[in-house]
Amino acid sequence: MSSVKRKCFTIEEKSAILHRLEAGESNATLAKEFGVSHSTISTIKKNKYKIEPLFNANVLKCKRVRTSIHEQLDKALLQWFKLQRDRGIPLNGPLLQEKANFFARQLDMQNFICSMSWINRFKVRHNIVSGKIVRESLSVQQSDVHDWLEKVWPTLRAQFSDDEIFNADETGLFYKLTPDKTLKFKGEKCTGGKLSKERITVMVAANMSGTAKKKLLVIGKSQRPRCFKNVGHLPVDYESNRKAWMTGDIFTKWARAWDRELTKKNKKILLLVDNCPAHPHIADLKSITLVFLPPNTTSVLQLMDQGIIRALKAHFRKNLVLKMIQFLDGGCSSVECPKITVLDAILMIQDAWTQLKQGTIFNCYKHAGFVRSNVECTKLQMILTKKTTYR
DSSP states (O other): OOOSOOOOOOHHHHHHHHHHHHTTOOHHHHHHHHTOOHHHHHHHHHTHHHHHHHHHTTOOSOSOOOOOSOHHHHHHHHHHHHHHHHTTOOOOHHHHHHHHHHHHHHTTOTTOOOOHHHHHHHHHHTTOOOOOOOGGGGGOOHHHHHHIIIIIHHHHHHHSOGGGEEEEEEEEEETTOOOSOOOOOTTOOOOOOOOOOOEEEEEEEEETTSSOBOOOEEEESOSSOGGGTTOOOOSSEEEEOTTOOOOHHHHHHHHHHHHHHHHHTTOOEEEEEOOOTTSOOOSOOSSEEEEEOOTTOHHHHOGGGGTHHHHHHHHHHHHHHHHHHHHHHTTOOSTTOOOOOHHHHHHHHHHHHHHOOHHHHHHHHHHTTSOOSHHHHHHHHHHHHHHHHHO
16 A cells, blocks of 8 residues: 555646746656655646636636536626626626526526535636725726826836935824724624724825935814923924815915925926826926826725735834723723824824835835836835935
């Protein structure tokens, strides 16, 4: 009896073995490395024509791919599924089940009744998983994104260095909103009070290399909150309106102030912002070249939405929880007891902005397609590494 244990490989592992065989490695070497018999490696090589299509279809983790005995029905349902997803239509198990029964009737399969088990096996066969819908992304025309990155962006990029290219965006911050998840003992109920809806708006801006982060602009509801009493200086710029939203007037005032500051320093920058009513065209800017991203491309091209704002809020939530723990340790009886003021929120969001790393900012520019070549990536990564080393 053979002492070699039987082993099942995933499609991804089988594809890697095929690649190494094509590169010239011997059957015996691979068999010894993976602890299998020579015949196992030979069988993988023999089934190359079956493995490659599955790998190309992103079916990577399956170890055994079983084909359906209802081949026509399987193909019809898969084709329908692809068509609906191309249209952006959300689908679920019951919808697939209903459509499978419809196709069965069309194919005169009288004894077929689709079960959820059949749907589950169908999803495994075709690498179909659940995902959360991002509403903004559906309206994006990929051709518009591609044209802008290929035709407009290179011209803009050639006029400015990485340190001179900035992106700005605003985000709402529910500054009293505590996390909705917690660690707990098994069987313990998770309860809490009402979710706070008190909000401020924060304007964030940073350059492409991550070396310069613009002073935050915070927009609140009160022109002079009580918590500002006896406060001589704020670490952020502060504006206010009735709804704590960004407006065209506030954006214009912010941009002109930044322009004057740059003019005094004899610096010029490129500022990328999204095309929304709160970002009007501003004439006579001397040191800022204001460029608007194409309409309906925010979810793809807006750099701050690629992870910078998310990382900023993650740091803020951590600061918020630490402050609440501090209140509780000081004698407060519940999480709802601490009175988090606008000033507290400003200090915490400023600290979070300080903690945001250069590498995070650069990677978001890269993710959005603004850094294209490997040479550019390597160059910027070396700069970031050196600056981190010398700190």
